[in-house]
Amino acid sequence: MTAPLLDVQELRVAFASAAGLAPVVQGLSFRLERGRTLAIVGESGSGKSVTALSIVGLLPATAKVDGHILLDGRELLGLAERDLRQLRGAAIGLVFQEPMTSLNPVLTIGDQVREAVALHQRMTGALLRARSMELLVEVGIAAPARVLGQYPHQLSGGMRQRVMIAIALACDPPILIADEPTTALDVTVQAQILALIRQRQERSNCGVLLITHDLGVVAELADRVVVLYAGRAVEEADVADIFDRPAHPYTRGLLGARTTIGAAPAGTRRRLAEIPGSAPQAGGVARGCAFAGRCPNVHPRCLEVRPELRPNGERRQVACHLATAVAFA
Amino acid sequence: MTAILDVYGLKKHFAARQGGLGLAPTKVRAVDDVTLSIAPGETLAIVGESGCGKSTLGRLILCLERPSAGEVWLDGWRIDAMPSPQLRPLRAQIQAVFQDPMSSLNPRMRVRDIIAEPLINFRLASGRQQIDARVGELLELVGLPREAMARFPREFSGGQRQRIGIARALAPSPRLLVCDEAVSALDVSIKAQIVNLLCDLQRDLGLALLFISHDIAIVEHISDRVAVMYLGVVVEIADRDALFARPAHPYTRALLASVPAGSPSERGRAIRLGGEPPNPADMPPGCRFHTRCPHTFDRCRTEAPVLRERGPGQMAACHLDL
Numbered sequence: 001m002t003a004p005l006l007d008v009q010e011l012r013v014a015f016a017s018a019a020g021l022a023p024v025v026q027g028l029s030f031r032l033e034r035g036r037t038l039a040i041v042g043e044s045g046s047g048k049s050v051t052a053l054s055i056v057g058l059l060p061a062t063a064k065v066d067g068h069i070l071l072d073g074r075e076l077l078g079l080a081e082r083d084l085r086q087l088r089g090a091a092i093g094l095v096f097q098e099p100m101t102s103l104n105p106v107l108t109i110g111d112q113v114r115e116a117v118a119l120h121q122r123m124t125g126a127l128l129r130a131r132s133m134e135l136l137v138e139v140g141i142a143a144p145a146r147v148l149g150q151y152p153h154q155l156s157g158g159m160r161q162r163v164m165i166a167i168a169l170a171c172d173p174p175i176l177i178a179d180e181p182t183t184a185l186d187v188t189v190q191a192q193i194l195a196l197i198r199q200r201q202e203r204s205n206c207g208v209l210l211i212t213h214d215l216g217v218v219a220e221l222a223d224r225v226v227v228l229y230a231g232r233a234v235e236e237a238d239v240a241d242i243f244d245r246p247a248h249p250y251t252r253g254l255l256g257a258r259t260t261i262g263a264a265p266a267g268t269r270r271r272l273a274e275i276p277g278s279a280p281q282a283g284g285v286a287r288g289c290a291f292a293g294r295c296p297n298v299h300p301r302c303l304e305v306r307p308e309l310r311p312n313g314e315r316r317q318v319a320c321h322l323a324t325a326v327a328f329a
Numbered sequence: 330m331t332a333i334l335d336v337y338g339l340k341k342h343f344a345a346r347q348g349g350l351g352l353a354p355t356k357v358r359a360v361d362d363v364t365l366s367i368a369p370g371e372t373l374a375i376v377g378e379s380g381c382g383k384s385t386l387g388r389l390i391l392c393l394e395r396p397s398a399g400e401v402w403l404d405g406w407r408i409d410a411m412p413s414p415q416l417r418p419l420r421a422q423i424q425a426v427f428q429d430p431m432s433s434l435n436p437r438m439r440v441r442d443i444i445a446e447p448l449i450n451f452r453l454a455s456g457r458q459q460i461d462a463r464v465g466e467l468l469e470l471v472g473l474p475r476e477a478m479a480r481f482p483r484e485f486s487g488g489q490r491q492r493i494g495i496a497r498a499l500a501p502s503p504r505l506l507v508c509d510e511a512v513s514a515l516d517v518s519i520k521a522q523i524v525n526l527l528c529d530l531q532r533d534l535g536l537a538l539l540f541i542s543h544d545i546a547i548v549e550h551i552s553d554r555v556a557v558m559y560l561g562v563v564v565e566i567a568d569r570d571a572l573f574a575r576p577a578h579p580y581t582r583a584l585l586a587s588v589p590a591g592s593p594s595e596r597g598r599a600i601r602l603g604g605e606p607p608n609p610a611d612m613p614p615g616c617r618f619h620t621r622c623p624h625t626f627d628r629c630r631t632e633a634p635v636l637r638e639r640g641p642g643q644m645a646a647c648h649l650d651l
Contacts, residue, residue: 243593259524
């Protein structure tokens, strides 16, 4: 059996703070295969973005990272900055929420696209320019020659995100990490960017690690889903199972709390299902289940013993003492 | 029923570039001839993408900006040009909740003083005991314990802070609450709590809501009527059920079709609208939507369509009967 494209095992990330180490990610494991999209879903503070940054070694020095991050079987944790630089772009492309903060405001789009290409591929002059144009065309930019001469502030948010995707995919990396790629965009533009990511993935067969809080984006793109709560996976399953048969009460809560078009019949108003309270601070729950304080099915045992992530059915894992009982209730 | 709020021909133009050096001055028509009204106890949602003028419209209604033209009437009083001494007592009637509670709550004030401020300003309570009692009442109304009074905003989560912002807005017993992206910054699980709270408050207090949002799914959930804005104009205004069942304007249709799938089985069903909204300083002639509309024909490029009736309780600004 060949090694998975990306294999994250028992990832732990903690940040040094005045009060000692604050754990943010607490033993997270997942695998990403070529051509597939794995979504990591969670709310603010769940540790989802920290997970993404730890894979590419972009966490600040105050972060303590443990576990294994294997790319094609090769350990990434502990790599020297030089090797990590080589990896970013060539092996892993990155797209973040706000392209305005990831693009350099004083360089033209052309400078930045060319830099991304030339960093990992020997190319100069007319060939480099032609490749840059081609990359912009591939992300649906109609006037690539003009855009190459423009600065980031001259582009709309959607165009900037297209440029980011072009840069991320410049070297045809096997992995694309997209952290909230459409959160800052208007809904009509979001639909365009989601379609673009899907189309680029079909072309290059890359694995996409999608980090998002938005279940709508998950429904559009993901094959497999990890639901993160307070730094731990509470459920992992195929996307259809997550939406049709959510097993963890938090997953069910998220699905019930969301608003979708056409959910209430004309003339009526559906009350949204609430998850009471708010998520605990990082490392705030010392024992028991981190979700126990907000869970409608809480059981005395939940306050004492933290449920481990255990197989539940063929292709699902759930961390809940009552998972089976609740799933069939 | 007489409206609590009437807006007639409201315009707000900003100078984007002063003239001179051979350059013509340019104007951004952020809000360009908007007319609408809200009945007591009704929720009117304003929905649109960034730059459509929805927040400017809210600020004009709150008298935080002076309109370039047009009128704002609150409960029979014309407030847009009213000098501030006369406007002051009327301001109690119309209060606002904004997107980011952390930037609208003074971090150095205790929750009690934050909520007491409007009570004191509008002379609605005096004396420590009376003020404390009313602040406690307001906190309970928004689902926070009375004890929250003694604490500072930073001690609360995002959702709780938004509750504090709502309590402050409710302090002067307004009849109209303007919510500008009031739940947009909140996590899904918290968003549901605040949306439900707003619905409950409206029912219990008979509040009218002007709910400004980019999120059409929330808008469908919360509104009685909906106005869809595009580049400064209302392109469609209709009762909620009519708008969602039979959207009459191509832009409304595009907005509805762009919403991500509710479940993976509906994946990729979204009909994608090409392009992005044009620069508001460089508005296309004719219909402002014609550069992105799938149904554009010659007339759209030269003549701006006006709102016309398309069904009971439904108006749309489009030359076609789609």
